[in-house]
Amino acid sequence: MFEFLEVISPGCGATWQDAGRPGWKRFGVPPGGWMDAQAAGEANRLAGNAEEAVVVELALQGARFRVRREGWLAVAGAAMGPAPGVVRKVAHGEELDFTRHEAGVYAYLAVPGGWSAPVILGSASVSERSGLGRALAGGDVLSCHHDPARPGWRPAGDAPCAATYPRKIQVRAWPGPQWTEFSIAARGAFFGTPWTVSSQLDRMGVRLTGAVIPPPPATMPSEPVLAGSVQITGGGQPVVTMRDGPTVGGYPKIVWLDDEACRRVAQVPPGGTVEFLPPDE
């Protein structure tokens, strides 16, 4: 085992993530896993790893690390300081500051050969609220399986980052289970509003503001919720259910977003806007 990075501060949030934990929803275990599979995959590709290797996921900004030994480190996803889309050699004693938020929400760190992270129910993905592991904290030391300075492959050098993280996006929506129970006016307001991403966002859900969508009059018993569902709370506010969201819930779901739409929403920072395009009829 090689001790590579020491956490000085986790910032707004730093966790181990991989593809998640399918197959446990009926026990109340959310799917979990990286918020942006594309960016996580890019970090792993840059590091020369299999795409499903565990990565460190950083939220928004503020994370700081100290390098314990020389090695290659790949960064992808949101821009918070160190350039994303880059794999480079970091030096012993160097400090990595993800403290300047520029774009996106989630950034990913990968190391050639892979991180050594605890596996729970078949996955390293951490969800503290679910009692699945714990988030990284100051003083934690992140280790990897191989000498990070000698990855056994020749790094291609900096790869230009293809992904961009705009503050305004449009995503196509699928009808949700309660789609037809919302009034025509409510659906119209939902699609006609440029929704602002609030500061209430985490791995469970992203709360949007901008209008009030009148929920259907009938209350419903709790039913299963898929990640990507846009639920309308009692107060008429939309919440996009994310990877660590509850497996069942009692709010009506007006639309559902597929994985690609969901990861794009996840990367819109607070203050950015999301517009929903109606389902193809």
Place this chain on the structure above:
Amino acid sequence: MDWSVEPYGPRAWLVRFGRDLSEETMARALAVARELETKPPEGLREFTMGFGSVLLESEGDEEAAARWGRRVLPGMIENWQSLDLETTAARTVEIPVVYDGEDLAEVSRLTGLGAGEVIARHSGRDYRVWLLGFAPGFPYLGVLDAVLHLPRRDTPRPRVAAGSVAIAGGQTGIYPAASAGGWHVIGRTPAKLFDPDAPDPFMLRPGDTVRFLGVGANDV
């Protein structure tokens, strides 16, 4: 009984078989879950139970899922109509509770019952586990004494401690891990509802009977 099937994205379906929280709806849910557990249909990636509903997620890409939805799903639901609903509780699990929750006084005020009476009514009957959901191992237990039925708290608490025993609507539940929560917390238990390191990580299963035993703070 009306059965309805609705697509939930291109690879999942929500099947509903009861909107009321009746014993019959629960018996049907348990029967469907047992069927899916013991005879997992080919091409089914995962299922999730709700109250009177089940979510079915298909394996494969959109095309394969559409095929599954046409060829497998209708026959499966057809078979579920004639499932044996006779359900004897799998197990009875006793759970010790210290009734000193932060919302006990509020529940007492809202129901007009003394705290002792709230405790007596909560611990005075057996509950069935309807389903596990919301968080790993969180049991939705029913049905609560009608006098104790209260809507959720207007403002959810940002943090409810692990082991909190709480009530909302016709249900009572136990928070396996600390999390935000909107239910009224009336007590706490040392029981470990979810232990990911244990050979069986989940203390309870749908269909189990749960009996709460009031104990003193020094007994846990």
